[in-house]
Amino acid sequence: MAAPGSLWHNGGGETGKRKNMNLEKVIFGFFIVLAATLNFGFVYGDPADPEHHHLWEFFAAFVVNVIATALKFGDRTQIGAVHLATSLVAVLQLAAAALVWFFAPPGPLDAGTTVSIVSLSAGAALANVVSVVILIVETISMRR
Numbered sequence: 001m002a003a004p005g006s007l008w009h010n011g012g013g014e015t016g017k018r019k020n021m022n023l024e025k026v027i028f029g030f031f032i033v034l035a036a037t038l039n040f041g042f043v044y045g046d047p048a049d050p051e052h053h054h055l056w057e058f059f060a061a062f063v064v065n066v067i068a069t070a071l072k073f074g075d076r077t078q079i080g081a082v083h084l085a086t087s088l089v090a091v092l093q094l095a096a097a098a099l100v101w102f103f104a105p106p107g108p109l110d111a112g113t114t115v116s117i118v119s120l121s122a123g124a125a126l127a128n129v130v131s132v133v134i135l136i137v138e139t140i141s142m143r144r
Helices: 023-043 055-074 078-102 111-140
Strands: none
Touching: 023 055, 023 078, 023 111, 055 078, 055 111, 078 111
16 A cells, blocks of 8 residues: 555555555646756756847746746645745745846847846756756655
């Protein structure tokens, strides 16, 4: 029998039954990994070249990070608190990058503004990586 909080469970705990996947854990893991990959995709490229960093990709990374943060509010464990802290850091970094983008002079972004936006987004990407590492360690350490 799988541990109650694990990814796999068999409902009533009876032996011999087929184990079902915990959909809540799947959705949680999906949004954590999606937040990290979208943020990485935005950050990847020449930091000073605005052509390598698209507004809609940034927007998608921001929205998915907010969703991932909202999903972390229900967990009252110590690991849950660290998950929430990493998400809050990522959202704060992305919000700061959004403000830099919003207050940038009209027209195409200059290299300095682009570097600021990408640097703040890279900080959020690092927070996302920490969150993914915590998720992996938590999954591996669960009892079977």
